[in-house]
Amino acid sequence: MNACPACDTVWNATELPQNCAAHCSRCGHHLSTNRTNAFEHALAFTWAGLILLAIAATHPFLLFAASGRQVSMTLFDSAFSLFEYGQGVLGSVVFTFVFVAPAALLLTQALLLRLLISGRPSIWLWRFARVLDILKTWNMIEVFLISVFVSAAKLASMAELDLGVAFFAFVGFTLCTLISVNLIDTVQLWRRIEALDR
Amino acid sequence: MNRAIEQGYQCCLRCTRLWPREATACKLCGKPLHSRTPKSIQATTAHLITAILCYFPANFLPIMQTTQLGQVKDSTILGGVIVLWELGAYPTAAVIFAASVMIPIAKIFALGWLCWSARFGSPQPAEPQTRLYRTIETIGSWSMIDVFVVAMLVALVQFGGLLTIAPGPAALAFCGMVVFTMFAAHAFDSRLLWDRIEP
Numbered sequence: 001m002n003a004c005p006a007c008d009t010v011w012n013a014t015e016l017p018q019n020c021a022a023h024c025s026r027c028g029h030h031l032s033t034n035r036t037n038a039f040e041h042a043l044a045f046t047w048a049g050l051i052l053l054a055i056a057a058t059h060p061f062l063l064f065a066a067s068g069r070q071v072s073m074t075l076f077d078s079a080f081s082l083f084e085y086g087q088g089v090l091g092s093v094v095f096t097f098v099f100v101a102p103a104a105l106l107l108t109q110a111l112l113l114r115l116l117i118s119g120r121p122s123i124w125l126w127r128f129a130r131v132l133d134i135l136k137t138w139n140m141i142e143v144f145l146i147s148v149f150v151s152a153a154k155l156a157s158m159a160e161l162d163l164g165v166a167f168f169a170f171v172g173f174t175l176c177t178l179i180s181v182n183l184i185d186t187v188q189l190w191r192r193i194e195a196l197d198r
Numbered sequence: 199m200n201r202a203i204e205q206g207y208q209c210c211l212r213c214t215r216l217w218p219r220e221a222t223a224c225k226l227c228g229k230p231l232h233s234r235t236p237k238s239i240q241a242t243t244a245h246l247i248t249a250i251l252c253y254f255p256a257n258f259l260p261i262m263q264t265t266q267l268g269q270v271k272d273s274t275i276l277g278g279v280i281v282l283w284e285l286g287a288y289p290t291a292a293v294i295f296a297a298s299v300m301i302p303i304a305k306i307f308a309l310g311w312l313c314w315s316a317r318f319g320s321p322q323p324a325e326p327q328t329r330l331y332r333t334i335e336t337i338g339s340w341s342m343i344d345v346f347v348v349a350m351l352v353a354l355v356q357f358g359g360l361l362t363i364a365p366g367p368a369a370l371a372f373c374g375m376v377v378f379t380m381f382a383a384h385a386f387d388s389r390l391l392w393d394r395i396e397p
């Protein structure tokens with residue numbers, strides 16, 4: 001048996017049919033969605049996201065030209081240039097939210113889903129799923145994407161702005177991350193782990 | 199009578215499985231079990247107070263410093279919104295105003311009100327209050343937009359003596375405000391809102 005984490009109403013996850021979503025009868029909170037092959041699809045998006053992240057991290061992100069000079073920045077520069085101004089704490093926070101958390105999220109997800117799909121019981125299933133739960137809360141990649149658009153709007157009036165290869169890779173990476181995170185339903189994930197442990 | 203607490207069970211907040219009241223940790227995912235999160239209202243209030251303390255430096259100190267041809271100019275969040283508005287970038291100005299000025303303070307007040315309701319009761323039904331709490335939790339990280347924008351501008355606008363942008367002290371305060379409001383939201387247990395209706 002399960003309960004709604006928002007209002008404590010009891011419900012039974014084993015009765016949820018395939019391709020159906022359950023909402024709490026009392027408070028309306030989304031409880032779980034039971035999609036067919038959700039973990040297999042999520043793994044595909046996770047690998048795609050990791051490849052796009054590798055491209056995004058190693059290529060120029062934005063190119064900015066003003067008064068005859070050109071500046072090109074990588075994804076890392078958004079965090080590291082803060083260090084140069086003595087804002088080390090802020091730089092670390094931005095670096096964690098923009099790079100460490102999403103990269104760790106996708107890596108953990110890839111390892112967890114591989115183990116889960118292989119169908120072998122393992123202590124690592126439980127460990128990865130716990131880490132994933134924490135990383136999901138601190139993943140701000142979609143917020144960063146919107147701030148890139150806002151900065152582009154601010155700078156467009158000042159000088160010429162060019163989008164680098166990494167920019168498009170980053171948009172793809174953000175989409176892959178969002179889709180894969182949404183495909184992995186927490187309740188169904190733990191039910192699958194429980195079934196393997198038996 | 200279909201609540202876990204009334205049937206002698208407690209719900210795991212990570213995997214949502216039910217366990218007998220005597221259990222101390224979830225046998226499936228390992229999370230410590232409590233029928234209701236202990237000291238939830240105290241922890242939420244403490245984090246909210248910290249967030250409020252960060253709100254003032256975040257809005258009144260400069261968030262970035264522009265140096266153009268030797269001239270130094272400090273800009274605050276509100277000042278930036280006004281500049282964008284005057285430039286005619288109305289949608290961007292509106293997004294920044296909503297995300298950086300309105301939403302943070304609205305979130306802090308809403309969570310404070312929810313704490314008050316959970317502790318002292320409220321004429322409002324619990325269902326819209328739970329929905330409000332879920333909304334606060336989901337939009338938690340969106341206020342970080344401004345901090346990330348400053349990080350992007352600092353990285354991009356580096357033209358030596360001609361034009362440079364440096365981060366200001368408000369950026370860290372703003373970041374602290376967002377993170378502490380997120381901690382406050384995580385610490386709050388929305389099941390408390392339903393307890394006062396059916397104790």
Ligand SMILES: [Zn+2]
Pocket residue numbers: 004005006007008009024025026027028029
């Ligand atoms: Zn509910």
Ligand SMILES: [Zn+2]
Pocket residue numbers: 210211212213214215224225226227228229
């Ligand atoms: Zn659990």
